[in-house]
Amino acid sequence: MAYKADIAGGSLKVYESRIVADLLLKRLPPAEWRQAIEVDNVLQKTSIGTAKRQASLIKTRLKQMTPPLWELVRDGSKPVATQAVFASAIAHSSLLRDFLILHVRDRFLSGDLGLTRSHWRSFVAACHERDPEMSVWSASTTDKLGDSVLRILTEVGMLSDGGKPTLQPVHYEPEVMNYLKDENFDEVLRAMQVFL
Structure with a gap:
């Protein structure tokens, strides 16, 4: 199973994902990729280190999918691009x-739609039971990961933005759903549709 701390600092970053999707579609050789990220600073980051880290995370996410999805990220409306990046992140x-399939789904089923950092902490504790190989994370790492996950759910519209974050269904765009069905991303679809 191998749970990893692979989403820290990573909200969906749709703006940056559009740029990285464009670079992937251009099939740049490594030297040109480095030129774009580190020299031309296409992601407009204040440090090369940040640019490299974000580009690497986004590239790894998007490479879970195929070029037709990268086109949705690059060229789609804001909702299409956001949902396509969400699918890649899952x-x-x-x-x-x-977290979506095992925890958020239960929240929807129970009708208890509040979702906070404490729910994330109890999910991570349960992960340790399911995956004995999982690294032990400090409380601050666990919270940082949780903040990233809650931000992602807020960005895609599954969690309301405000003082008392509440889970809500998402209206997904047909282009994104059709891509995921055609490419047989069943687990991703299941995670995206935990409210059904």
Whole structure:
């Protein structure tokens, strides 16, 4: 199963994902990729280190999918691009996927739609039981990961933005759903549709 701390500092980053999707579609050789990220600073980051880290995370996420999805990220409306990046993030992170399938789904089923950092902490504790190989994370790492996950759910519209975050269904765009069905991303679809 191998749960990894692979979403820290990673909200969906849709703006940056559009740029990285464009670079992937251009099939740049490594030297040109480095030129774009580190020299031309296409992601407009204040340090090369940040640019490299974000580009690497986004590239790894998007490479879970195929070029037709990269086109949705690059060229789609804001909702299409956001949902396409969300699908990529789920495919990339078993932690995010399982949080949705094992925990968020239960919240929807029970009708108790509040979702906070404490729910994330109890999910991570349960992960240790399921995956004995999982690294032990400090409380601050666990919270940082949880903040990233809650931000992702807020960005895609599954969690309301405000003082008392509440889970809500998402209206997904047909282009994104059709891509995931055609490419047989069943687990990703299941995670995205935990409210059904």
